[in-house]
Amino acid sequence: MDDNTLLTQPKISVITATFNAAGCLPALIESLQNQTDKDFEWVIADGGSTDETLALLEGINDLNIKITSQPDFGIYDALNRGIKVSSGDYYITAGADDLFYNTAIASFREAVLDKPNADIISANTQIGDVLVKPKGKVWLYGMKACIAAHSIGTLISKKLHRQIGFYSHSYPIAADELFILTATKHKCIFHYIDTVTGFHSVTGVSSTNVIGSLLESFRVKLQVGENKYLQLPLLFIKLLKNIRKY
Template sequence: MLGNNKYKISVITAAYNAESCIQNLIESLRAQKDKDFEWVVVDGASTDRTLEILKSITDLNIKIISEPDFGIYDALNKGIKACSGEYYLVAGADDVFYENAIQDYKSGIGHSVDIITGIVHKNGHLVHVRKGGAWLFDQCAYITCHSLGALIKRNLHFEYGFYSRKFPIAADQLFIMQCCENGAKTIQLDSVVGEFGTSGVSSEDVIGTCTEKFRVQLLLGKNKWIQFILFVLKILKRLLLLK
C-alpha cells in the first residue's frame, strides 16, 4: 500500500515556469462543486512567479513540492508518492477542469473500478474512448486522455510500478496499457470533465510522440510489422502536415 487515504481524490500537477497559464487551472479547482480533494503541485524549481502564485493560495487543500526533476513523469511519480488520495487525477498547468469534474469522478468510484475516464474537450472537439483494439489506438482504447481524463487508483502503481523514465513522452501510455491489459477495471463517464491544454511536449513534439508510442507498442508485444507500418504512416502524415 502507498499510505493512508485522507481524500478520495488527489489532483497532481507537474509544473515548471507556468505563471502564464496556471491561474486558469487554479480558478477551475476553486469552482468545483465538490471541494473535498487535495491538489499536489510538483514544481520543477521554477524561475518565474509560479511558486509565488501557488504559495499565495489559502482556499484549496494544496501541497507544494519544489525541486529539480527529470521531466514530467519524474514529477508525477513524486506527486503520487506524496499525495493521500485513494485515486488521483493528472492535470497539466494549462488544463482546465469543468465544475462538475470532481463530483462526477467520485460518482464513478462507487463501482469499485481501477480507472475511470471522462470525456475531454481537446482542440475544439470532444474526445471519447476509441472503439477498436489497443494495437491500433494504444491507451486511447481504454481512456480518453491521461491528463484530466483518467481517474487512476493509486495502488495500481504498487502492482505495476511508477511511470518509466525511459519514456519521457509516452510513459503514461505504457502504464495505462499494462494496467488495462492485465485486468484493471475501467468505466467511462458520460460527462465532459474539462478542457485539455495543448502546450505540452506531446502536443509540440509530434514526431517524438509517434516514435515513443511505437516503442511502447513493441515493448508490449504488439505485432511488430503492423506497428512498423502504422508508425511509417503516422510519420508521413505528420511530415505532410508540416509542409
C-alpha cells in the same frame, strides 16, 4: 450526509507538475476553486521554478494544496513524486495549462462510488476544438482506445502503482501510455463515464512534438507485446500523414 457516509467517501488528489508556469496556472487554479465538490487535495510537484509560480501557489488559501519543489527529470519524474506524497486513494493529473469543468471532481467521485472495484475511470475530454472519447482497439489507437486523455480525463487508483510500478523515466513523452497499456495487460478494471471533465491544452509536448510522440508510442506498443509487423506499417502511415502537415 451522515458520518457513516462520509467515512466511505474516496479521497481524491489532483496532481500537477509545474516548471515556470505562472503565466498559465491561473485558469487551472480558478477551475479548481470552482469545483462543486471541493473535497480534494491539489498536489504540486514543481521542478524548481524561477518565475512567480511558487509565489502564486503559496498565495492560495481556499484549496487544500500541498507543494513540493525540487529539480527533477521531467514531467513523469515530477508526477511520480506527486503521487508518492499525495494522500488520495485516487488521483487525476492536470497540466498547468489544462482546466477542469465545474463538476469534474463530483463526476469522478460518483463514478468511484458506483464502481468501487474500478482501477481506472475514464471520461471524455475537450482537446482543442475536438471532443475526445475513448475509441477502438489498442493495436490501432494505443492508449486512446482506453482513455480520452491521461491529463484531466482519467482517475487512477494509487494501488495500481504498487502492482505495476510508477511512470517510466525511459519515455519522456509516452510514459503515461506505457502505464495505461501495462494496466490493460494486468487485466485492470476500466470504467467509462460519458461526461466531459475538462479542457486539455494542445501546447504540451505530446501535442507539439507529434513525431516524437508517434515514435515513443510505437516503442511502447512493442514493449507491451503488440505485433511489430503490424505496428511498423501503421507507424509509417502515421509518420507520412503528419510529415505532410509540415
